[in-house]
Amino acid sequence: MGRIAGAFGIQGWVKVRTFTEAASTLGEHGEWIVRTREGWRPMALDGFEVHSKGPVAKLAGCEGRDGADALRGAEVAVTREALGEAGEGSLFWVDLVGLEVVSVEGVRLGKVEELFEAGDTSVMVLKDADAKEVMIPFVPDYVKAVDREAKRITVDWKEGYAT
Numbered sequence: 001m002g003r004i005a006g007a008f009g010i011q012g013w014v015k016v017r018t019f020t021e022a023a024s025t026l027g028e029h030g031e032w033i034v035r036t037r038e039g040w041r042p043m044a045l046d047g048f049e050v051h052s053k054g055p056v057a058k059l060a061g062c063e064g065r066d067g068a069d070a071l072r073g074a075e076v077a078v079t080r081e082a083l084g085e086a087g088e089g090s091l092f093w094v095d096l097v098g099l100e101v102v103s104v105e106g107v108r109l110g111k112v113e114e115l116f117e118a119g120d121t122s123v124m125v126l127k128d129a130d131a132k133e134v135m136i137p138f139v140p141d142y143v144k145a146v147d148r149e150a151k152r153i154t155v156d157w158k159e160g161y162a163t
Helices: 023-028 064-070
Strands: 002-008 013-018 031-036 039-051 054-059 075-077 100-103 108-118 121-127 133-137 143-147 152-155
Touching: 002 064, 013 023, 023 039, 023 054, 031 054, 108 133
Parallel strands: 100 152
Antiparallel strands: 002 013, 002 075, 013 054, 031 039, 031 075, 039 054, 100 108, 108 121, 121 133, 143 152
């Protein structure tokens, strides 16, 4: 859902780079799961604001600038249950991970390992049967259907396209 970019001020607040459509949605969750050097750990959200230069947050137990700096680069997540259901015509990336990707011709291309942003475009990263990585832009020109019940994404993509 985001990444901690560094300290904000001297009272333990952190700057957050969100991966959500609206930055404010991350502040709607009372607890974040934060990946520190020691691993994932839950942290209560004591404060959240969206400033002109982006969102900032105060996490319980994060004190002073040193505490905030120690979290620089930490990933921020919430539990899947906390997300609820995606709105009409929307998807959560987490719901796509693990889905089978097949071409419109029915050729199995792999399973979704992750997604990432590349400018204005989301990109699916697949692993094929040989554990090779395949990247497909998640845009209507290529992604023709997402069937979460069947756990399948249909794409207009040929084996061997450059990725």
